[in-house]
Amino acid sequence: MKVFSEKLLELRRRKGLSQEQLADQLGVTRQSVSKWESGAAVPELGKLIALSELFGVSVDYLVKDRLEMPESCVTASAAAPSTERLEQQVEELSGFFRAWEWNSRMRLFGLPLVSMCFCFYPHMLYCKKRARGIIAIGNIAQGVVAVGALSIGVISLGAMSVGVLSIGALAFGLAALGPVAFGLLAFGPVAIGLWYAGGLAALGGRIAVGLAAVGETAVGLDASGQNVLLWGDGLTQEEVRTFLTAHHPHLWKPLTDLLTILAANLK
Numbered sequence: 533m534k535v536f537s538e539k540l541l542e543l544r545r546r547k548g549l550s551q552e553q554l555a556d557q558l559g560v561t562r563q564s565v566s567k568w569e570s571g572a573a574v575p576e577l578g579k580l581i582a583l584s585e586l587f588g589v590s591v592d593y594l595v596k597d598r599l600e601m602p603e604s605c606v607t608a609s610a611a612a613p614s615t616e617r618l619e620q621q622v623e624e625l626s627g628f629f630r631a632w633e634w635n636s637r638m639r640l641f642g643l644p645l646v647s648m649c650f651c652f653y654p655h656m657l658y659c660k661k662r663a664r665g666i667i668a669i670g671n672i673a674q675g676v677v678a679v680g681a682l683s684i685g686v687i688s689l690g691a692m693s694v695g696v697l698s699i700g701a702l703a704f705g706l707a708a709l710g711p712v713a714f715g716l717l718a719f720g721p722v723a724i725g726l727w728y729a730g731g732l733a734a735l736g737g738r739i740a741v742g743l744a745a746v747g748e749t750a751v752g753l754d755a756s757g758q759n760v761l762l763w764g765d766g767l768t769q770e771e772v773r774t775f776l777t778a779h780h781p782h783l784w785k786p787l788t789d790l791l792t793i794l795a796a797n798l799k
Contacts, residue, residue, distance in 0.1 A: 536594055537571040543587040544569075558582055563633070633661060633670075640666050647675065717787075719794075728787065730794045739780065741795045749779050751795040761795075769796040 544554050544565075551565045558565075558579055567573040575583065584591045633649035647665025649672075661672075668675030668685065678685030678695065688695030688705065698705030698715065708715035711722065718725035721732045729736035733744045740747030743754065750757035751772060761767070761775045772795040776788055 535571065536574060537569050539594060540583070541569045543583075543589070547587060557586065561633075633663070635665065643675070647673075649673075728791070730791060739776070739783075739791060741791050741798075743798060749776070751775065751791075753798060763795075763798050767796050767798075769793065772796050 544551070547554075549557075551569070552562045555562045555565045560575075560579065564573070564575075568575055580591050580594055584594060634647075635644040636646040638645040644665040646667045647663040647669070649661050649663040649670035651661060651671050662668075663670030663673045663675070663678075663680065665675050667677045668683075669679045671681045673680030673683045673685070673690065675685045677687045678690070678693070679688075680690045681692070683690035683693045683700070684695065686696045688698045688700070688703075690700045692702045693700030693710070694704045696706045698708045698710070698713075700710045701712070703710035703713045703715070703718075703720070705715045707717045708719070708723075708725075710720045713720035713723045713725075713731070715725055716727045718728070718734075718736075719730045723729040723731035723734045723736075723742070725734070725736045725740070727736065727738045729739070729745075729747065730741040732742055734740040734742030734747070734752070736745075736747035736750075738747060739749045739751075740755070740757070741751045743752055745752035745755040745757075747757045749759040751761045751763070751767075753763045755762055759775075759779045761772065769792050772792045773788065776783060776791060780788075
């Protein structure tokens with residue numbers, strides 16, 4: 533007598549489907565199918581009915597150990613027992629190189645506390661899976677804290693990042709830091725800030741500090757704006773602070789300190 537997990541494995545192989553293909557047809561994850569076939573879990577009634585319709589067997593056959601497979605479902609081309617283990621190993625390796633994901637059992641606001649999802653070559657370029665959680669880590673990550681090639685979160689870190697605080701090779705955020713940074717407050721070799729910017733090349737709506745700086749108030753070796761302080765032979769922090777305070781007396785002190793240190797150390 534065969535249990536459900538063995539029957540499902542045999543039916544899937546006779547149908548010529550991979551675990552991922554079967555999962556797509558049922559609208560579940562490949563991990564769910566893997567758990568069914570290993571006996572670690574059983575599908576709900578709706579999925580059992582869908583399986584019976586897909587493979588042309590009864591629900592009774594799937595769930596009752598004593599029932600054998602109908603003759604109409606047996607094909608002459610059944611996989612030889614000697615090849616089953618090899619097929620299973622190839623499928624497991626294939627699944628690993630497609631994607632790997634893990635979600636913590638602890639949840640907050642309906643989201644896993646930690647979610648990780650990685651798609652591997654050659655699937656990484658078009659993988660639809662992504663990490664979603666309070667803390668999300670993966671190729672594509674969405675969370676309060678997100679780390680990934682493409683990350684979206686309150687605090688975001690990645691090759692391309694979008695967030696309130698964004699750090700990345702290409703960073704977009706209220707506060708952005710990276711080689712190319714865009715935001716209300718932006719710092720990096722190339723920094724574009726709607727309000728404030730600091731970097732080698734800085735464009736800021738209100739204040740820009742950089743070797744090349746453009747803004748309403750600009751400090752730099754080559755600066756352009758309504759209020760300009762050129763670096764010349766060098767600037768002291770006191771000179772920069774006095775200049776910024778004169779034109780922006782209500783500027784937040786930590787931000788004043790940061791821009792002052794940056795401007796006084798331009799080289």
